[in-house]
Structures are given as C-alpha cells and as structure tokens.
Amino acid sequence: MKILIIEYATALGIDDPSICAEGHAMVNGLLDDLKDRDIDYLIRKQHTLNNNHCNPVELKGDLMDWLYNNISNYNACLVIAPEEDFILHNITQFIEKEGINIIGSSSNAVMACSDKFKMYESLKNKVPIIETEKVFFDDIDKYNNFNKKKVIKPADGVSCSGVMIITNLEELKKAALMLETNLPYFVIQDFVEGTTASVSLLSNGNEAVPLSLNFQDIQFLEEGINYNGGKVPLNHKLADEAKLAAKKAVESIDGLKGYVGVDMILGEEVNVVEINSRITTPYIALKDILDFNLGEAILDSIYGELPSKFNLNGKIAFIKENNKLKLKKLN
Numbered sequence: 001m002k003i004l005i006i007e008y009a010t011a012l013g014i015d016d017p018s019i020c021a022e023g024h025a026m027v028n029g030l031l032d033d034l035k036d037r038d039i040d041y042l043i044r045k046q047h048t049l050n051n052n053h054c055n056p057v058e059l060k061g062d063l064m065d066w067l068y069n070n071i072s073n074y075n076a077c078l079v080i081a082p083e084e085d086f087i088l089h090n091i092t093q094f095i096e097k098e099g100i101n102i103i104g105s106s107s108n109a110v111m112a113c114s115d116k117f118k119m120y121e122s123l124k125n126k127v128p129i130i131e132t133e134k135v136f137f138d139d140i141d142k143y144n145n146f147n148k149k150k151v152i153k154p155a156d157g158v159s160c161s162g163v164m165i166i167t168n169l170e171e172l173k174k175a176a177l178m179l180e181t182n183l184p185y186f187v188i189q190d191f192v193e194g195t196t197a198s199v200s201l202l203s204n205g206n207e208a209v210p211l212s213l214n215f216q217d218i219q220f221l222e223e224g225i226n227y228n229g230g231k232v233p234l235n236h237k238l239a240d241e242a243k244l245a246a247k248k249a250v251e252s253i254d255g256l257k258g259y260v261g262v263d264m265i266l267g268e269e270v271n272v273v274e275i276n277s278r279i280t281t282p283y284i285a286l287k288d289i290l291d292f293n294l295g296e297a298i299l300d301s302i303y304g305e306l307p308s309k310f311n312l313n314g315k316i317a318f319i320k321e322n323n324k325l326k327l328k329k330l331n
Helices: 009-014 017-033 063-073 084-097 106-113 114-123 137-142 170-177 240-253 284-289 293-300
Strands: 002-007 037-041 055-058 076-080 132-136 152-155 164-166 185-190 195-204 209-220 224-232 255-265 269-274 313-323 326-329
Touching: 002 017, 002 170, 002 209, 009 017, 009 084, 009 224, 017 037, 017 076, 017 284, 017 293, 017 326, 063 084, 063 152, 076 084, 084 106, 106 114, 106 269, 114 132, 114 170, 114 185, 114 269, 132 137, 137 170, 152 170, 164 170, 195 240, 195 293, 209 240, 209 284, 224 284, 240 255, 240 269, 255 293, 284 313, 284 326
Parallel strands: 002 037, 002 076, 037 055
Antiparallel strands: 132 185, 152 164, 152 185, 195 209, 195 255, 209 224, 224 313, 255 269, 313 326
C-alpha cells in the first residue's frame, strides 16, 4: 500500500515558524513510526525534516492542483491540516471523491467538528460541554448575556487562534474586529476556570479508545491566548470522567476515525470544549511512551482494529521555545 502524508504547514511552507514547529514535529513522528511502509510526504524546498526513512516529494505549486494530478498514484492519504476556512474538510473531501482511502476522519465528520457551533449542537445533550452561543457579526449590538466572563472565538478557528476573553459589549466589539473568519458568525462560550487539558483517542468509526489525558500549557494574555506546549500524561482526579466524556463525544459523531483529540477544561467537573478530527500535537510525546507503535495503530484503526490493552511508560513534556518544539522526559 502506497501512502501519502500531507502536513499542511510544511507542505505549503507556511511562514509562521511557530506553526511549522508543531507541523515538523508531528510529521517527523509519523514518518518515524511508519518507516517500514511505502510513504511519500509533501514538503516545500525551504523546509527540511530530520528523517531518512520515507520519500520527500517537493511541492512547487498549488496543493490542490498537485493533488488533482497525482493523488491517483496512492492507495491512501493521511492529512494534518487546520480546520479554519474548512481547509481540512476541503482537502479530505477532494481525496474522498478521487476514491482514495482517508487515514482519518471522513469529510462529513471533519465538517461536523470544524464549525464549533454545529459541533456544540451535536454534543450538547450527550456530553458535558461548555455552553456555546452563535452570534452573527451583524447582530453584535444585540448581545447582552454578560452574566459572567466569556470567551469569543472564530467558529472555524484552530488551536488558540483568535480566542479572547471578554466581559462587556465594548470588549466584544473590539474582539470581533480581530477575528479572522469567512463565516458570517462567531461563537461565544462561558469562561470556565480549571485545568486546560485534552484526551487523545483512537477510533474505528464506531468505538473510540482513550489513550491518554494530556495537560495543555495555555497562557491567558490581554491580547489573546498562547499555546506553549503540554505534558503527557496528566494525572488528575477527573481523569476517568474526562476520558469517558471524550469517548462519548467521539462516538457521537459519525465518521470520526483514526487519531482524534478532544479539548476540555477540568474544573469542578469535566467541560468538553471541542473535538479535533485529526492528529494533534500530543502525538509527538504519546508515541514515545506507548507500548505499541502509534502510527501503525492509526492505520489499523481505519480498518476496524483498536488496541485492547496498553501501557504508558513515563511522562514527557513538549515545550515551544524559540519557534521550536522540544521534548523533555519527566520523572
């Protein structure tokens, strides 16, 4: 089976080195896990990867044009791309229509998770999820639900991009002007105090298996929120409840497959924030402490097979420093 890996930031040569740091780390980890497979990966000339196992393919022009001319040469494709502007959905949908197997979630599942309000509507009666409102840009003046601190974010945003805390209408108007989205609306969520975390899971489309609870190192600033890395695994009194909530969330949306990440805040109780229908940054640490090959397990999950027993051996922090992502083993 010939497989193509597309990591959006490194394939397109995104200028932001902070974004590329995570992209480099994830694709390097995958190529290491899948070194015994027939793998091509797309890369821009200005990017280099510390990998000698798989076959780099230089992307010189437009990604979608390249896919149109070349995707038929592959049996399967694994895509890591942002949800914003529905980039991940559009790439996934194109590859599906070309009849190539997706090593990951279906385009319908990606769409269900890419619009944060649609995702909230799908999950609100099934898991403990933070209350979310949809607000149209044209209706900002009518919003008056400031009973507590709020979080504003693009409905199709990714990671911490565009996420800001607000307490009144003037702050809402100012924050809305800074949002980057092509949608006519955004979302507002209640601000919940607690530990920022995520759960990494494998799913075969019917059943999901939680692999680890992860700490997310998020810094709240006046100008927004910064993601500085994290730690795998996270020991927390709500760990079991968090994994159960993540499992229910993933199993509630048809078509979620492969590696899936569920963001949450652990306060007095578990609060699901959103689902990432793709490989997320904790992969780079988790792959080194699981007692099985995580990349191979992602491939297996697409064809229905999930791990029944496994162990996490150790603890690893991943830290963003000087636009690089570094791993540090912890005691």
